Amino acid sequence: MARSNVGPTITEVAKAAGVSRATVSRVLNGRTTVDPAIGARVRAQAERLQYRPNLTARYLSTGRTMTVSLVIPDLGNPMFQSVLRSLTRAAESAGYGVLVAEAQSAEKEARIAQDARRQCDAVVLVAPRTVDAELDALITQVAPVVVLNRRLKDPHVASVGIDYGAGVTQLVDHLTALGHRDLLYVAGPERSAAHQERLATLNSIAASRPELSVRTIPGGASMAAGHDVAEEVLASGATGVLAFNDLVAFGLLARLHGLSVDVPGDLSVTGFDGIELSRFAVPALTTVGQEVLDTGAVAWSLLEPQLAATGKAGPVEHALLTPRLIVGDSTGPAPAARASAHAPAADAAPDPAAR
Amino acid sequence: MARSNVGPTITEVAKAAGVSRATVSRVLNGRTTVDPAIGARVRAQAERLQYRPNLTARYLSTGRTMTVSLVIPDLGNPMFQSVLRSLTRAAESAGYGVLVAEAQSAEKEARIAQDARRQCDAVVLVAPRTVDAELDALITQVAPVVVLNRRLKDPHVASVGIDYGAGVTQLVDHLTALGHRDLLYVAGPERSAAHQERLATLNSIAASRPELSVRTIPGGASMAAGHDVAEEVLASGATGVLAFNDLVAFGLLARLHGLSVDVPGDLSVTGFDGIELSRFAVPALTTVGQEVLDTGAVAWSLLEPQLAATGKAGPVEHALLTPRLIVGDSTGPAPAARASAHAPAADAAPDPAAR
DNA sequence: ACAGGCGGAGAAACCGGTTCCCCGTATCAT
DNA sequence: ATGATACGGGGAACCGGTTTCTCCGCCTGT
Incomplete structure (x- = not known):
């Protein structure tokens, strides 16, 4: 009923070719050697009528919907x-x-x-x-x-x-190697398993490395979420920010730019997932992911x-899958660490070119 | 055949409820008032057996796949x-x-x-x-x-x-109002209808406004494409760039940032489509789209x-749909126009070789 | 020459629903 | 009480394929 204007059925092809439906089915599915002459006749008629099998019917009989x-x-x-x-x-x-x-x-x-x-x-x-x-x-x-x-x-x-644990670990190692000691995690959705796993890893890292401060603030999973927490991130005083994912990092970067915050000069930001976009962020995002x-x-x-x-x-x-660290330009030496050993002087001065 | 482990059929429900398949079908589709007692019995059995109709079968008989x-x-x-x-x-x-x-x-x-x-x-x-x-x-x-x-x-x-024509026109008007006279269109895929329409509009604008220079360079539709044409864009000497779409603009902005080009100070960039991302670009992208x-x-x-x-x-x-202009921070006064009032002289000066 | 074997094609069952047709019963009116 | 009517529900056809089963005819072997 209500067959749309779609083409002919196997029955019509069979009739046109003067064979049974079974034979048409066999021919078109390349089954056991059918008489070549009949095969050709069927194929010709199928072609002429522009026959296309009804997939729904096929699925019902084969039990597979593909x-x-x-x-x-x-x-x-x-x-x-x-x-x-x-x-x-x-x-x-x-x-x-x-x-x-x-x-x-x-x-x-x-x-x-x-x-x-x-x-x-x-x-x-x-x-x-x-x-x-x-x-x-x-x-x-x-x-x-x-x-x-x-x-x-x-x-x-x-x-x-x-x-995720390995990913988080890589990010933390990366940040701490740059001298960051005060880290902030912008959390993902509360019920997200990805978030929970990342948080658990962070907690365990924090527990084993007392010299680190690892705090968490609520965030989300979208660019808007990252955008909205920027002020709070700044207020926290943390120097290294781990965003729940690349999108959050992305929104955060955008807002930080608007606030004339120098990334990575004043603040380092990392993402998660390694989406294509992260390479084109300004500055290019440090993240983990599998390309x-x-x-x-x-x-x-x-x-x-x-x-x-x-x-x-x-x-x-x-x-x-174990994600790989992708180092971008959104992470750099911690401000406090810049004066010392590796990094040169010039700390968080009123950086003119904040962009 | 090959029925996966999926649940019972309507026949089994009918048997369990002691009615015909037709009745089960009627009950579950809320058809003409069936005897409430029977209806309840059917529903109870369907519930007990966790019956879920096979959609493929339904589609075959109704002719609609939903x-x-x-x-x-x-x-x-x-x-x-x-x-x-x-x-x-x-x-x-x-x-x-x-x-x-x-x-x-x-x-x-x-x-x-x-x-x-x-x-x-x-x-x-x-x-x-x-x-x-x-x-x-x-x-x-x-x-x-x-x-x-x-x-x-x-x-x-x-x-x-x-x-698209209206969109392009708005962008061009926006740019020319900012004093830009030398525009460059980073083209989309050759066969794209969207590209062709935008190009046609640009050509017609160029024809009707002789004071404008509107050039075109090949581009693409991706961030990578935008990224790759950055040098060429700079070499062109144009002050206003119309990227084929937001992604291209996005890649372009990223590369320009890497080249330390000031956007919009040195160069104004516009996108097209108004994707969510454009609001979070650095700088926020001027584009057209429908939110x-x-x-x-x-x-x-x-x-x-x-x-x-x-x-x-x-x-x-x-x-x-007529797209709306979304003004971001990626467009600003044309460099040549900055010194004076609105939009003074300065035409196609010793253009350093348009590529 | 006849029986057995085999291959090719048609008939029919089947997948699991929906829906038309029709019959039996209950209800209502006369 | 009986005939007309409405309605609920069972039987069966149908959707359009696939696949099994069966039968027929021809070929082969002895």
Whole structure:
């Protein structure tokens, strides 16, 4: 019913070629040697009628939709966009399409993922906010699934994690090597697993290095968030700022520029994720991320065997990507340290060229 | 066949509730008053079994997939990402999903769109590169369709255009009001319709205002492109630069900063599109765009009636969004004009070789 | 020459829903 | 009480493919 104006069905092709539907199906799927003459006739008619199989019907009978869903918290974040892009490309080359779903709130994540799974063969879940217990339940429901940017206890589900701890450690080491002792973390969303992991690492670093001061202020995950905390960051007196992610760092840099703060002269700022944008920030952002290894592509490589597998299927894999430090121009010697050893004189003077 | 581990079918629910499949279907779709007792029984069993209808099957029988495709040239461009986001949100609230397809080359656009249409009810086409003749043919094949960011001759197809000409005019007016007489356009991709329209407008402006010098250099559509043309831009001696889009402007600003060029002191730079990022550029970018009106949402509003329409359907609408000038800090008085009143002499002086 | 084997193609079942058609029953009016 | 009507729900067809099963005809081997 309500068939749109889309083309002919396999039945019409069969009629036109004077064969059965089964034969048309066989021919067009390159099945067991059909009589070449018939094959040619079918193909000719299919071509003449511009026949295109109805994918929905095919999916119903084969049970595979050739589609996977990507469930993302925020379509506005380049980090997730890059996942979408690389996943789309990887999936496309295997003949799969990608359906995007945005779970704008943590509560919706589960519901959205379930809905998505109903029309797809698998789900790629970027679910940093759902709590562990719920997540486990969800995962079993929507499998096959790959979980991104989050480390799971459950070894049965594929995941692509990023070693946030290693990333944070690299950033802190970088900053402390530059003489920074007073660090400030502009936090991400409270429920974000990425945030929690970064915070935990920072706390453990702080605990093991008493000479460091590591404070935290609430932030967010957007440029606007970074922009809005600039004054508070300045007021804190910290010399090294670790923004939750590149976007936050970005907004922060913009506002600091407006406030004529010299970065990195007065203040060093780091991001997280290594989005393409970070290279073009002014000043270029020091951050951590993986340029080559692409999360979306890795996710696909973990998902594909699960899709192909006829039976219960083989081993589920995990990937843990370790981000690399990308040194930009947004970090430099701590103001207090400039006078001494390495760095030359000239401290936070009324720097004229604050841009 | 090959039914994944997904839940029970309508038949099982029917059996469990002791009714026919038809009744289960009616109950769950809220059809004509079914006996409340039976309705409750069915619902109870559906709940107990955690029944979720198989969407593929439903689609086959209803002929509607509740999915639309978005065909985009480049998933990496925030401009398109914002379309994706707003379209996704608008579609979601109507119960539709969005399938993304990236047509990485102009040649692929048609093929991708056709493929996409086979599993969707409609296509949103952001096809700035396909030539008019092909586009017309394509459009009739994949209808219902909405074409974005491109003005069409064919009045039968819905489109959301952006008045690029008006945007360019505003930018040029803004720059000339600041005293700029020597303008440089960093071109977009050769085949891009957006580029062509902007270029045509610039040419017509140049023709009608002989006092202006409007030159063009090849560029691109990415931050990297903007970054790479910085030296050439400087060498041109122009004082006002119109970048093809915000990303190009962005890359350009970054490189200019690296070259210690004062923007807007030495050089004014404008973008195009008004992506969120532009507000956070350093310096904040002067650009044109539509903040509130969202292309994707508008596209949906044009598409929805076509989807709902049972018959051939009503009038196809067109939207033409007029971008607004967003003045940032990347534009300022022309250097030559700074000394005097408004905009004195100083024409194309011993221009150090326009490249 | 006849039986067995094999390959090719049609018939039909199936995927899991929706919906038309029709029948049986309950309700209402006469 | 009986006929007309409304309505609820079951049976079955249908959407458009894929795939199994079966049958037919021809080839081959003895």
